Amino acid sequence: MHFSFLDPLNITFNQRPEFYLQMTKSVASLGVAVNLFGLYIILYKSPTHFKTYKWHLANHQIWSLLLDLFAGLMITPVFFFPMPVGYPTGLLSHALPPEILMLIATSLLFLTLSSIFHLLFYRWQMVVPQGHPMKFSRTFKGFFLIGVYAFFLVPHLVLFPQTIQNQTEAKAALIEHYPIYESVVNISAILVFYLPTNPLFYTYMLVCGVMCTTFIIVVTAFLFHTAAILRRKDKYANFKTQLAHRKYIMILSTQMSIPMIALLEPGALLGLIMVFRIWNVQELAHLAFFTFASHGLVGTVTMLILNEHFKAYLAKRFCNARDPDEPQPISLNAISKDVENNGQERPSLASLRARAAGGNHFAVSGGSPTIRVLEFDAPGGGGGNGGGEVMPGMSNRLRTG
Template structure:
């Protein structure tokens, strides 16, 4: 078995990731809050909302909690700097933030759709439906794990006994099995169905919003007059495609892998640890791509760390009633 399966090695890798990612998250947040140009002000706060929850998930996984998952049961223990905090509370916070990341992605796409195609058209019904839509999504993300949290076994010694009787190889690389905290020993299949259903719902919403936004923008392209305008719009669409790929490849794919491996035998420590490590990279990779793709943030980076002066011009293109900021 690879060394990454051992708690100490796994923890040190996550600490190294946090040391790399936290400065990047701080720089990304600084760019959004203080270097976002006026032409992009309509997406500033939804972009920061996404950045905040992505960074929070990264920091929870790589620094604060460092969850060491043990078995098909929802069980394990924290290795991070908050390892002395109540484990059930850490799990609740981690699960909630985990779901708020895709919810914030939905908010970002919905905001772009509203600003571009609804805001200046008062008869569109989405103007009134968007608030219940967003509120329900956030309620799902915040409350879906509360029933499990309220049913955490009070007798942890008995819960560990049940766990290790069913899966003797669980946490085989942990010397002190008393560290293991069992969050749920109930119907694991039902818990997975609930989690899979919510994950599928959120992913479906992201895809639908992204497709609708892309189709409407493609139609708007037909009104473009100059070749330069068309070229800049295609550049914007390419950046949008990458933004769509980020949550699917860096968030939902690891999540799906974790769900599948957690339903196998208990001797899957390597897969559990790789899942956490991979997911802890989600936010920092998104931040790096954001800085690279958005010209205003890229210029800030080049101005601070590069060898040439940044181009302060912001490429924009104007369609009827629509103003775009081009990365």
Template sequence: MNTSCSTVFTYWDSWQFQATFSHLLILITLPINLFGGYCIIKKTPRNRKSARWYLLHLHAWTIISDVLIGGLVCPYMFFPVLVGISVGVFSWISVPVWIQVFCAQVGLGGLATAIVMLFENRHNTLVRGRFKIEAEWIRYTFYAINGIYALLFLLPVYFQIPDPEWAKPILLKVVCELSGFFSIFRNPFQILPCPHPSYFQNNVFVFSMEISAVTGTAGIFLLFFLAEVFILCIHSSYFLLSLKTHMSPATQKLQIKFFVDMIFQVSIPVAVIVLPMTYCFYSIVWQYYNQMLNNIAIICISLHGMGSTITLIWLNPSYRQFTISVITCFRYDPSFRRSSVMTVSPATITQQHSKKI
């Protein structure tokens, strides 16, 4: 460790802050996410039944990824290097760190696959013609390819995990040299940051020395899934807005609303993940080190599930009305209000008419 470092670290930079906050957050968000799953199962309207299980599948992976990142694994990362400590439940029961990293990858990969499956289901429902996947075995093969890719896209990295005892000093030296080079474009008088003392603990895990290879592989994986979702959305939108659609005007209107709601339901929570991951990418590329921002970025990623559930409930009137009923201890019943208006109004009109006579 460089003894000339003068960086002062606070509680917000420590792994204790991230672990405590993440675990408390899971205790709050998990019941909310489970409530969202109940809404999907029990309160999905009849005109959306065909997509119910795909919505539930996506929601399940949302919960799994949140629990893994925020509770079971809870990685304390030292970006811009791929070095970290597991401070979650798995570390309490001595699960090997590489298995924990793989579990976190599976959670995020399963989430990406579930999003593609949801949009493929809408595409299969809306589209007619040669570009529709008619055969069920082809659809299942398509799902399997996406799932296997999400499961194995980082597999070569796991065979090259270095020994942290010699890798940590080397990575620290490389980071310092690169930071000095990039500081020419920012501030030539900037003092190089020092890693948090936790960096030198014995339980630190070095995922890879080839940072650019890992980020490049992850970038290709992300672009692959984004391209699939984009193509499915564009083609589905073309058929939804086509004048020669096979649907009636009323059905078309309902399908357009459902499709737009689904896009918002996916895009808003995904933004919760993309924004902190953008910071992580910036940190790696420009060799910027700020441990507090690293902690906040990981915590924000674990907020994805709550953002997904809130968006899901807000965009679906049946879920929203049921949620309001639960919050008000079932004193709010929109169906009762509508029926009351329909039964009281004629009587009121009749009574007023008799008074005039």
């Protein structure tokens, strides 16, 4: 296609947009710190029923952290669209060849997408009931997830290095077809990713489009099937459980859609700029990459806000709020009064201690009894992963008394 909005002869490139570079590096630095904090919360502050889920969540958090680190700090590229021409300015821009840096960053992108798919697949399997034809064995799930990572990574590793070969010839052809690039083609570490005479990059873009489209379709199917399963359970559930199901679907959709949009929307925008050869959009391209480089920060903050247990920990740690899962002390007089109102004999402290040891409703801590919490399976909790784990993000405790 040779469609363009403006005459390229009247366009000039900003070879070092300082505001964009400083903002990207600042947000990426903040994102790395927040990602590390989120990883700490996942590994050390997750509730006991997250014993399996936290490792799947940590896997995604690690890839997201590495992507933010490399894209925003180690590479920090400057682009000159509509031809995908650019060069790195980050911390590793003089330590490694630009081809290696771009290969690492794009590989981390596909690994992060794979981890999002992995995470949603696990949560979908938690909800699928036993005996359902879509309830897979542990072995099948392991091989399936290996296949998912290979599906995203192998085509990229095969095709991408071929698109940046023969850089000397590519630069000469670029200046011949578009003399406007003469001012930037001699920048140290400049990379030319494709030219109209090189169809291999079109092939690479097509393959990436197929992979991303497949990703969106399957992830959407997981979400809809999860909602359908919970709606069927709602027929036999009380109103409180129905509200919990709806909240779970809302949280799951939000947690999955925000990182997906932050990763895929900028890529789709840059793809349109390249295909239609839209000139004078350097600032728009940098804004798209800024959004892309901040996905880990946005995703981690979303996770901490939407997950009940993580949010309760943050409120307790930074706002001195009371943990909703922490047993609340009550006085013996309150227990005695309640028992007397029911026409029963007042229990002794020794009997309360004995009942606590036997696993009854009251547990005694120190010299006074406290309300004991009872475990129950939240929706999907008994689904076979981790043995009785409940759906992540939802409380699995019910207070008595």
